[in-house]
Amino acid sequence: MLSVFATVLRRDLLLAWRRRADVLTALGFFLLVTSLFPLGVGPEPEQLAQIAAGVMWVAALLATLLSVTRLFESDEADGTLEQMLLSVEPLAVIVLAKVCAYWLLTGLPLVLIAPLIALQFSLSPQETGIVCATLLIGTPTLSLLGAVGAALTLGLRGGGALIALLVLPLYVPVLIFGAGAVDRWRAGLDVDGNFALLGACLLVSLAVAPLASAAALRIAQD
């Protein structure tokens, strides 16, 4: 079970390495949106710092939403997904490995580049730390929930629009707790609650999303 997890993880990372351009789309989108905001809103540091967390979170959410639709697409197209369904290994473990690879390729880069973006919004070091920490806990949740949407809409025409409708309601709590942390900190309030709730969201989706995605994939292949 562990070995199939490691193999699928390695396989997806290797595949991404062979098609680097595909991977950079989500990161490029995130950079583009967050860089355009300071230009559009104006250079007042106070105003920028106020919207920073919200903008970065919304950009991260949309970047995930745009790229997660392709999570199972290529495996579906070339028949690998059938073989995954037929494996003696649990499908949920394979799905979890795919989501992990996906997060390492699209979620983690956003977290790593976030301090740089925070500079554009003139956030203080502590505020930057809080935004990065919320993104670090929040983006895996976005990836996991996105995988359920991707599995449910696999093979549908216009799946992209449908996935947004399906997954956005689930994304909203994560967005609120994530983006709200910096606001609370700026207001001098305690942010432990936000982190606890983000952590809870992550744990629940970690437990439920792989199983739900696996069930959806079985139905999609029938």
Next chain:
Amino acid sequence: MADAADTPMLSARALSCARGRVRLFAGLDLAVRPGELLQVAGGNGTGKTSLLRILCGLSEAEAGELMWRARPVREVRDDWKAGLLYLGHRNAVKDDFTPLENLRFSAAIAGEALDADRALRALVDIGLRTRLDVATRNLSQGQRRRVALARLLCGTRAALWLLDEPFTALDAAAVAQLAGAIAAHVRGGGAVIYTTHQPVDIDVPTRACVNLDDYAC
């Protein structure tokens, strides 16, 4: 072990299958025993692929019962899955990987250990010796098919092979080689269910044929 050889590896009773609102076949009984070769025949659209997908559990039959070694499949799901190998129309081959990488990952996904030497030998045997380091995207249709079929040559624990149109896109030499591999598997106590539109001579003692035209609705 006489009765073990007589027990069907996989048997189906009163299977029926519908795709959308069209009923493809109904009342289909079949059984395949160790050392048997079963061809599923029938015209286009009679449900050959659907039948194979039902037999390996990718699709759900509309009605009927499926047994693995005389036990209902839902009771022995793990044995059933471990005991079969399905190759469909799609090759499950990644364009960006080399043939050897493809072989290694597909075995790992199936949950099987793959002996590297044996995998290499299988690829050489199937005629890809000069293409070992080439990304599969640069191979022809027939060569990609060979990459997928190489899995059959490098030793799998699966006792039952379900092959959907395995001879498509292959040249005469590869067809003969695959026919040889199927015959060897069947003679070694395995079983094969396959579909084809090509007349292919497979040298085995017992063979059977199910014609889906007889069960059409």
